[in-house]
Amino acid sequence: MALRKNKIGFDRQLTNDWLNQVAYLVADGNSPEEVRIKFRESFEDQTSDALRKTINLLMGIWSTVPVEIRPLRNQTIDLFLHADDSEKKIIHYLMALANYPFFFDVCLLTGRALRLSDSITSKQILTKIQEKWGERSTTIRAVQRSLKTIEQWGWLKSGKQGLFSIYDDSSKTIIPVEMHGFVANCILFGALRSSMLIEEIIQNPCLFPFQIDFNMHEMKQWSGVRIEKRGREDLLVSLR
Structure with missing residues (x-):
C-alpha cells in the first residue's frame, strides 16, 4: 500500500471506450505487455508521450494492478463480462477508486x-x-x-x-445488489484502510453518483471482505 499512498498517477482524462477495451483485453488473458501492444495498435500516433501516459493509467486500473488488488481484479472481471453498459461504468469507476487513492x-x-x-x-x-x-x-x-x-x-x-x-x-445510477460487496472492497482499498465501520462505507461521499441501499447478505457473499460485529450494534467491514 505504501507505493499507492504516495502515487498520484491519475493524470489523464479517460474515456469509457478505452477502459472497456483494456478490460476486455485483460479478460481475454493477455499479459500486460500484450495489452499495451494491442491497445496501442488502435491509435495512429503510437509513439506519443500522451498515449504512453494514458496507457499507463489504464493499465494501472485493470492490468498492472498491485499484488494485494489482484484477487479483487480477478473477481471483478466476471462482474464486468456479465454487466450491461451502465454497470460497466460503475465497475470502471470503482476499480479506479481502488487502485488510485x-x-x-x-x-x-x-x-x-x-x-x-x-x-x-x-x-x-x-x-x-x-x-x-x-x-x-x-x-x-x-x-x-x-x-x-x-x-x-x-x-x-x-x-x-x-x-x-x-x-x-x-x-442517480443504481448499483445492483451483486456489486455491494465489491463496492465495499474498492472503498477500503481506495481509502488505504484494512477495515471500516459499515456506516463509513454506506455514507461514503465517494458514492455521490449512485443510489445504493446496501444489502448485508449480498455483501457477505463477496470473497474480498468480511463483516463482523464490533460491540453490541456496530458492524465492521474488513479486507480478507
Whole structure:
C-alpha cells in the first residue's frame, strides 16, 4: 500500500471506450505487455508521450494492478463480462477508486462538497487535495482530469467558470445488489484502510453518483471482505 499512498498517477482524462477495451483485453488473458501492444495498435500516433501516459493509467486500473488488488481484479472481471453498459461504468469507476487513492480522495472531496452546495469548482477540490497530497506541480492537472473523467461517465456536468454539478440528481445510477460487496472492497482499498465501520462505507461521499441501499447478505457473499460485529450494534467491514 505504501507505493499507492504516495502515487498520484491519475493524470489523464479517460474515456469509457478505452477502459472497456483494456478490460476486455485483460479478460481475454493477455499479459500486460500484450495489452499495451494491442491497445496501442488502435491509435495512429503510437509513439506519443500522451498515449504512453494514458496507457499507463489504464493499465494501472485493470492490468498492472498491485499484488494485494489482484484477487479483487480477478473477481471483478466476471462482474464486468456479465454487466450491461451502465454497470460497466460503475465497475470502471470503482476499480479506479481502488487502485488510485488520489482519485479516491478527489471523489470523496467532490461528494462531500456536493452535499453542501449544488456546484463546486476544481479549485475547491484542489485546495483540499493539496492539504493532503502537497502542492505538487501535477495535482492541478490531475484534479481537473479526474473530474473530467467523471463527467464523461455522465455523473458530473461542467459549466461556466470551471463549475461542476451533479448531472441529474433525480436519476442517480443504481448499483445492483451483486456489486455491494465489491463496492465495499474498492472503498477500503481506495481509502488505504484494512477495515471500516459499515456506516463509513454506506455514507461514503465517494458514492455521490449512485443510489445504493446496501444489502448485508449480498455483501457477505463477496470473497474480498468480511463483516463482523464490533460491540453490541456496530458492524465492521474488513479486507480478507
